[in-house]
Amino acid sequence: MTHEVVVQTADELIALGERIGTRLTGGETIELIGDIGAGKTTLTKGLAHGMGIVEEVQSPTFTLSRVYDAPNGCRLAHYDFYRLNDAGIMRAELTEAMQDVRMVTVIEWATVVDDVLPNDVLQITIHVQVDDTRRLELSAGGDSGKRIVQEVAK
Ligand SMILES: Nc1ncnc2c1ncn2[C@@H]1O[C@H](COP(=O)(O)OP(=O)(O)OP(=O)(O)O)[C@@H](O)[C@H]1O
Numbered sequence: 001m002t003h004e005v006v007v008q009t010a011d012e013l014i015a016l017g018e019r020i021g022t023r024l025t026g027g028e029t030i031e032l033i034g035d036i037g038a039g040k041t042t043l044t045k046g047l048a049h050g051m052g053i054v055e056e057v058q059s060p061t062f063t064l065s066r067v068y069d070a071p072n073g074c075r076l077a078h079y080d081f082y083r084l085n086d087a088g089i090m091r092a093e094l095t096e097a098m099q100d101v102r103m104v105t106v107i108e109w110a111t112v113v114d115d116v117l118p119n120d121v122l123q124i125t126i127h128v129q130v131d132d133t134r135r136l137e138l139s140a141g142g143d144s145g146k147r148i149v150q151e152v153a154k
């Protein structure tokens with residue numbers, strides 16, 4: 001199941017993230033793929049808004065992970081493994097997060113933890129186009145991911 005969408009601005013990307021975020025119920029794993037500055041963290045800000053999180057999402061580049069509380073009891077765990085050759089102790093933390101049915105797990109630069117990602121992962125690839133617009137490819141390998149892609153495609 002795949003779906004493509006083009007957004008013109010960062011605000012539009014956040015709005016798309018909000019649409020996806022309102023459909024998250026907990027237990028989802030989302031892998032964000034794209035170059036530096038593509039908009040992975042910007043999209044995550046939208047996901048958080050959509051989940052009702054009021055705290056401002058900040059890039060976890062230096063902390064590797066940040067967790068935010070949503071008003072409905074769900075949480076958003078945001079990981080960034082940029083330039084990491086070994087995720088170390090974070091592998092165990094990530095694995096635990098992904099098994100938590102109340103947790104939405106979002107990962108930037110996930111290659112180093114590829115082997116622990118579930119089959120049911122929603123992959124969102126962000127392509128930067130020459131005019132700075134972004135083309136997004138949403139792709140799901142499992143049931144919860146497919147449901148979200150279908151709803152966003154409506
Ligand atoms: N059409 C657009 N969509 C999204 N972001 C845009 C767009 N045009 C410009 N931008 C800018 O691009 C930047 C995207 O930065 P962001 O931190 O979200 O990228 P990232 O993919 O998380 O990068 P990194 O890999 O370094 O973490 C923001 O400064 C945003 O304002």
Ligand SMILES: [Mg+2]
Nearest residue numbers: 040041059108
């Ligand atoms: Mg980022």
